[in-house]
Amino acid sequence: MTENRQTRAELAEEITERIRPFVPATEEYQKTLTEAMAYSVFNGGKRVRPMLLLLTYRALGGDRAAEATLVDPFLAAIEMIHCYSLVHDDLPAMDNDRFRRGILTTHAKFGHAMGILAGDGLLNAAFEAALSAREPAGCEGRILAAMRILARRAGAFGMVGGQTVDVEKTGQPMTEEELVFVYRLKTGALLAAAMQVGAVLAGAPAETIDAVGEIAERVGLAFQIQDDILDVVSTTEELGKPVGSDEKNHKTTYVTLHGMRESRETEERLSEEALAILENISGGGDKEPLAELITSLVGRTV
Amino acid sequence: MTENRQTRAELAEEITERIRPFVPATEEYQKTLTEAMAYSVFNGGKRVRPMLLLLTYRALGGDRAAEATLVDPFLAAIEMIHCYSLVHDDLPAMDNDRFRRGILTTHAKFGHAMGILAGDGLLNAAFEAALSAREPAGCEGRILAAMRILARRAGAFGMVGGQTVDVEKTGQPMTEEELVFVYRLKTGALLAAAMQVGAVLAGAPAETIDAVGEIAERVGLAFQIQDDILDVVSTTEELGKPVGSDEKNHKTTYVTLHGMRESRETEERLSEEALAILENISGGGDKEPLAELITSLVGRTV
Numbered sequence: 001m002t003e004n005r006q007t008r009a010e011l012a013e014e015i016t017e018r019i020r021p022f023v024p025a026t027e028e029y030q031k032t033l034t035e036a037m038a039y040s041v042f043n044g045g046k047r048v049r050p051m052l053l054l055l056t057y058r059a060l061g062g063d064r065a066a067e068a069t070l071v072d073p074f075l076a077a078i079e080m081i082h083c084y085s086l087v088h089d090d091l092p093a094m095d096n097d098r099f100r101r102g103i104l105t106t107h108a109k110f111g112h113a114m115g116i117l118a119g120d121g122l123l124n125a126a127f128e129a130a131l132s133a134r135e136p137a138g139c140e141g142r143i144l145a146a147m148r149i150l151a152r153r154a155g156a157f158g159m160v161g162g163q164t165v166d167v168e169k170t171g172q173p174m175t176e177e178e179l180v181f182v183y184r185l186k187t188g189a190l191l192a193a194a195m196q197v198g199a200v201l202a203g204a205p206a207e208t209i210d211a212v213g214e215i216a217e218r219v220g221l222a223f224q225i226q227d228d229i230l231d232v233v234s235t236t237e238e239l240g241k242p243v244g245s246d247e248k249n250h251k252t253t254y255v256t257l258h259g260m261r262e263s264r265e266t267e268e269r270l271s272e273e274a275l276a277i278l279e280n281i282s283g284g285g286d287k288e289p290l291a292e293l294i295t296s297l298v299g300r301t302v
Numbered sequence: 303m304t305e306n307r308q309t310r311a312e313l314a315e316e317i318t319e320r321i322r323p324f325v326p327a328t329e330e331y332q333k334t335l336t337e338a339m340a341y342s343v344f345n346g347g348k349r350v351r352p353m354l355l356l357l358t359y360r361a362l363g364g365d366r367a368a369e370a371t372l373v374d375p376f377l378a379a380i381e382m383i384h385c386y387s388l389v390h391d392d393l394p395a396m397d398n399d400r401f402r403r404g405i406l407t408t409h410a411k412f413g414h415a416m417g418i419l420a421g422d423g424l425l426n427a428a429f430e431a432a433l434s435a436r437e438p439a440g441c442e443g444r445i446l447a448a449m450r451i452l453a454r455r456a457g458a459f460g461m462v463g464g465q466t467v468d469v470e471k472t473g474q475p476m477t478e479e480e481l482v483f484v485y486r487l488k489t490g491a492l493l494a495a496a497m498q499v500g501a502v503l504a505g506a507p508a509e510t511i512d513a514v515g516e517i518a519e520r521v522g523l524a525f526q527i528q529d530d531i532l533d534v535v536s537t538t539e540e541l542g543k544p545v546g547s548d549e550k551n552h553k554t555t556y557v558t559l560h561g562m563r564e565s566r567e568t569e570e571r572l573s574e575e576a577l578a579i580l581e582n583i584s585g586g587g588d589k590e591p592l593a594e595l596i597t598s599l600v601g602r603t604v
Contacts, residue, residue, distance in 0.1 A: 029483050030463035032470060037458065088422060092395075093414035112395035113469045116418065117462055120390060123422065124457035127429050131450045143446065148433045155426035156339065160419055161332035167415045168334060181331050 008296060012047040015075055019050065022076030022129040024121070036110040036118035037125065040083045044101050048297065049082050049194040050075035052219075055293055056198030056212060061284025063202075066136050071201055073133040074146060077126040078194050081154050084122035085163065085190075091115050094167060127151075139203060146200040153193035162186030174252035180221070183254075187227075188220025195219075202285075211281055215294075218274040222298045225267045228253035229260065230300075271298040310598060314349040317377055321352065324378030324431040326423070338412040338420035339427065342385045346403050350599065351384050351496040352377035354521075357595055358500030358514060363586025365504075368438050373503055375435040376448060379428040380496050383456050386424035387465065387492075393417050396469060429453075441505060448502045455495035464488030476554035482523070485556075489529075490522025497521075504587075513583050517596075520576040524600045527569045530555035531562065532602075573600040 023041050024034045057071055058064070090097040090105040091112065098108040107115025130150065133143050152158060162185025169178060195216040199209045232255055255263050274294055278287055325343050326336045359373055360366070392399040392407040393414065400410040409417025432452065435445050454460060464487025471480060497518040501511045534557055557565050576596055580589055 024458040026458070026463075028463070029480060030458060030466045030487075033458055033463060033466040084422075088418055091418060093393075093418060114466070116390055116393060116395060117466050117469065120386075120421070120425065121458045121462045121466075123425055124453060124462060127449075128453040128457055131446065131453055140442075144433065147429070151426060151430040151433055155430055156326040156328070156332060156335055156423045160423045160426060161328075161330070161335060164332045164335040164416070164419050164423075167419065178331060185332075 008046075008051075008293070011051060012045075015047040015050045015054065015079075016042065016045075018072045019076035019079055022073060022125070022132070023080065024125055024128075032110065032114060033117055033121055036106055036114045037121050039109065040087045040106045040118055040122060041080060043103060045079070045083070047079060049078045049190060051293060052191060052194040052216075052290075053078055053198040055290040056195045057202045059278075059283045059285045059287040059290040060199055060202040060204045060208065060212075060281070062198070063136065066139070069134040070136065070139070070142070071133075071198075073129045073131075074150070074197050074201065077130040077150060078190065078197065080122045080126040080129065081150070081159070082190060084119040084126070085159055087115055087119040087122065089163065123154075126154075142201055142203065146197045149196050149200060150193050153189040153196075158185055158189035158193070162189065169252070171250055173250075176257055179252055179254065179257065183221055183224040184217070187224045188217060191220040191223065192216035208281055208283075211277055215274045215277050218270040218277075219294055219297065222267045222270040222274070225254045225263050225270075226298055226300060228255045229263055229267070231255075232260065267298055271295065310353070310595070313353060314347075317349040317352045317356065317381075318344065318347075320374045321378035321381055324375060324427070324434070325382065326427050326430075334412065334416060335419055335423055338408055338416045339423050341411065342389045342408045342420055342424060343382060345405060347381070347385065349381060351380045351492060353595060354493060354496040354518075354592075355380055355500040357592040358497045359504045361580075361585045361587045361589040361592040362501050362504040362506045362510065362514075362583070364500070365438065368441070371436040372438065372441070372444070373435075373500075375431045375433075376452070376499050376503065379432040379452060380492065380499065382424045382428040382431065383452070383461070384492060386421040386428070387461055389417055389421040389424065391465065425456075428456075444503055444505065448499045451498050451502060452495050455491040455498075460487055460491035460495070464491065471554070473552055475552075478559055481554055481556065481559065485523055485526040486519070489526045490519060493522040493525065494518035510583055510585075513579055517576045517579050520572040520579075521596055521599065524569045524572040524576070527556045527565050527572075528600055528602060530557045531565055531569070533557075534562065569600055573597065 019041070023038055025038065026034050053075055054071060062071070086100065087106045089095050090100060091107055097105055099105060106118050110118065127147070130143070130147050135142055154160070162182050165178065166182045166186055169182070174182070192213055195212045196209055199212045204212070231253070254266070258266070271294065275291055278291055278294070281287070321343070325340055327340065328336050355377060356373060364373070388402065389408045391397050392402060393409055399407055401407060407417070408420050412420065429449070432445070432449050437444055456462065464484050467480065468484045468488055471484070476484070494515055497514045498511055501514045506514070533555070556568070560568070573596065577593055580593055580596070583589070
């Protein structure tokens with residue numbers, strides 16, 4: 001377990017360096033913007049989404065030689081989309097969080113207007129990064145196909161849609177259906193995009209891309225249930241943000257609806273199902289690192 | 303003049319209908335989001351950017367039969383990018399405007415959080431729209447090339463970059479260099495994107511795409527100077543927003559730096575230069591409607 005963790009931290013560090021060239025930087029007049037954008041990305045993030053993308057690409061036999069030109073732009077794209085969503089979620093008009101991962105949030109450090117603009121800049125830069133990808137001969141069409149998945153799952157029918165309902169329901173009880181809708185879209189959609197983009201870039205056939213979607217759906221829900229569990233059992237120091245905030249905000253979570261024991265059981269079942277589907281995919285690459293990542297995501301403590 | 307205006311209004315109406323299918327709509331839980339997005343787009347906008355895109359495409363001999371599948375997605379994309387930028391600019395943390403075009407701004411109607419999310423949703427939907435374009439045989443690569451221009455000019459090195467400096471300099475005097483930087487990026491970049499995307503989709507050669515950029519730079523600056531002039535000479539009723547707001551906010555504008563007479567002269571010179579460059583392009587299509595649009599944009603009263 002300790003060895004696994006170390007490996008994940010190292011891979012996160014490697015991914016951070018691989019996405020760095022795609023995050024805009026300038027000494028021109030708009031310097032504050034690019035500083036705020038970089039601050040939002042290089043803040044000790046765990047890089048879960050690009051990691052899922054990369055390990056799915058490798059599990060499905062993606063060409064290692066093409067990673068730098070074809071995959072790295074998408075690692076940056078998905079991480080910048082994730083980061084922009086956090087920056088905007090933290091804004092005073094939304095969750096109004098001044099701290100994340102133990103440091104000031106972007107708007108708390110750079111001001112509200114810059115928080116809005118840094119988020120906008122990151123979402124835009126995500127697409128710029130993806131558009132800088134280059135397809136090896138024989139792989140034509142993969143960039144557009146991957147971008148279509150990414151854009152769809154990040155937008156009104158994906159992450160932004162889920163965030164909308166989460167915001168609208170703040171302080172109100174949610175039904176199970178509403179809660180699962182939010183989880184599926186707000187968190188699940190981008191995790192699914194990560195894995196499916198990895199599959200598309202690796203050249204996987206349509207049924208494999210669908211199967212990867214099935215895995216991602218379970219991982220996404222389990223991931224979110226784990227978030228709810230951690231909000232109850234973790235400490236502020238471990239989590240880097242206030243714990244018990246769900247209860248404080250009278251928020252419906254999987255734990256408030258189903259209790260701790262059932263939540264843990266559901267999480268375990270989803271994780272096992274995800275691993276079973278992965279087992280059945282004939283990938284052409286090493287599936288073990290992806291399986292380990294999925295396991296560690298569900299069992300994580302921060 | 304009256305006849306021209308009528309034609310522009312009709313074309314704006316046609317464009318509005320052509321972009322409608324690309325603006326997300328749903329009856330699902332995130333319905334408020336798509337309502338806010340649609341509200342932000344279908345509000346009587348003049349459709350200047352998609353109009354420039356379409357008329358440039360036609361001026362350069364773009365295939366009329368390919369418009370529906372290749373061009374319309376980009377008409378929607380550029381207009382949604384423009385609209386998202388207005389929605390976010392109007393937010394309380396930015397310009398704090400409650401009215402635009404005589405009606406409530408998006409956040410004033412739907413709340414601050416929804417203003418942020420509707421803007422995010424529109425930027426994302428812009429890329430989704432562009433990604434739904436289809437290239438006719440023999441036109442491979444045009445979608446990616448057009449999207450690269452669009453993304454670059456909308457981001458940190460384009461519109462968002464310009465907006466950043468505009469926000470940072472609010473209430474402070476600007477130098478001529480800073481003002482031109484803001485104009486070139488905040489407004490000029492997206493107008494240039496519109497025209498260059500039209501050129502790329504039409505299959506124009508690189509030197510024509512550059513020449514179109516030269517035209518757009520002049521049109522963009524003239525357009526912005528006209529904005530400054532209108533802020534002084536127009537009435538609130540004509541403009542649909544408070545006039546004299548620049549002076550009220552102690553804002554540096556082209557008029558405050560150079561005075562009304564020189565501003566009008568510069569605007570006229572820029573417009574003439576733009577038309578002269580257009581005249582010299584061997585386009586293969588009808589350049590007259592584009593030339594008329596450029597003329598009317600510079601001489602506009604609203």
